[in-house]
Amino acid sequence: MDDLAATNRTDGENGTAEASAAPGAESGPMPGARAQPKTDKSEATRALILETAMRLFQERGYEKTTMRAIAAEAGVSVGNAYYYFSAKEFLIQGFYDRMTYDHAADARNRMANTRDFAERLEIALTSWLDTAAPYHEFAAQFFRTAADPTSSLSPFSDESHPARATAVELFRDVLAGSELAPKLDAELVELLPDVLWLHLMVVVLYWVFDRTPDTERTREFVRRSTPMAARVINLSRYRVFRPIVRDAKGLIQDFILPTIGKTAVK
Numbered sequence: 001m002d003d004l005a006a007t008n009r010t011d012g013e014n015g016t017a018e019a020s021a022a023p024g025a026e027s028g029p030m031p032g033a034r035a036q037p038k039t040d041k042s043e044a045t046r047a048l049i050l051e052t053a054m055r056l057f058q059e060r061g062y063e064k065t066t067m068r069a070i071a072a073e074a075g076v077s078v079g080n081a082y083y084y085f086s087a088k089e090f091l092i093q094g095f096y097d098r099m100t101y102d103h104a105a106d107a108r109n110r111m112a113n114t115r116d117f118a119e120r121l122e123i124a125l126t127s128w129l130d131t132a133a134p135y136h137e138f139a140a141q142f143f144r145t146a147a148d149p150t151s152s153l154s155p156f157s158d159e160s161h162p163a164r165a166t167a168v169e170l171f172r173d174v175l176a177g178s179e180l181a182p183k184l185d186a187e188l189v190e191l192l193p194d195v196l197w198l199h200l201m202v203v204v205l206y207w208v209f210d211r212t213p214d215t216e217r218t219r220e221f222v223r224r225s226t227p228m229a230a231r232v233i234n235l236s237r238y239r240v241f242r243p244i245v246r247d248a249k250g251l252i253q254d255f256i257l258p259t260i261g262k263t264a265v266k
Contacts (some may be wrong), residue, residue: 046084049074050098053091054135062092062141092142092153095135096163103131104170117178118230121196124174125203125222129215132207136215143208155201156260164197164260171196180230183237188245191252192233194260199229 052074056065067088071081085091107127111120132139145153152159172193175181181189207218236245 045076045080046094049076049081049084050091050094053085053088054095057138057141058135062138062145089145089151089153090159092145093159093163096160097166099131099135100163100166103128104166106131107170108173111174111177115177115179117175117180117233118227120174120178121230122222122226124170125200125226126219128200128203129207129219129222132204133215136207139208155204167200168193168197171200180234184233185236185242185245187249188236191249191257194257195252199225 049070053065053070056070056073060069065088067081067085068078070088070091071078074081085094107124110127111123114120114123142153145151146155148154149156151157154160155164174196175189175192184192203218203222206221207215210218212218235241
């Protein structure tokens, strides 16, 4: 029945397809039409589909990989694949969610023994580069879609909110666990995690187009830009810079944060 329903869909469609019940799945879809399985079996099936998709994207390219091919390679029905990921683009959302979770866990482990803000920030950014390294070869294929402001794959979209919220919370920890946090204006402390996430987006953009071995130019960009960002943030605590800080906060609140879909969970 699932296969019959799935044949009425177009493989690779961008729209959100209606999810059919799948064997072993016990819960409804997450925002963005991503299923949220509860049982070990359903979670294992979802992970298998996602891992298979990532492998095929690497081997064949994103555009040439269909949902039917992913299902066949994973050994599940097409209807089952559509239950967990109601369109091909949501496989990328699932990938974003998983990679962001892995990045946050790795970064927290690496920066556990330092309170220096600049060092913690560099660790968090470098950790992202290391976590994303296996996917660099086909990242540009995703970027073509993610760069479309109307695409659900955009890092600024509502559909990308879960991954974005995880990343923003990491940068909240980067700041909160540092020696700098108690010295800064409380309003600035509240805004900075989103700003630091935007800094990561600049790094990601540079990384996508970096073709140096081991993306060394991006790593050098992180090494050189992080101390500069830390110095600017540190200067904000001095009274002489308060007017500039207030102006910067106004720009961020009025023009930047409103573009970022749903705001991060505070």
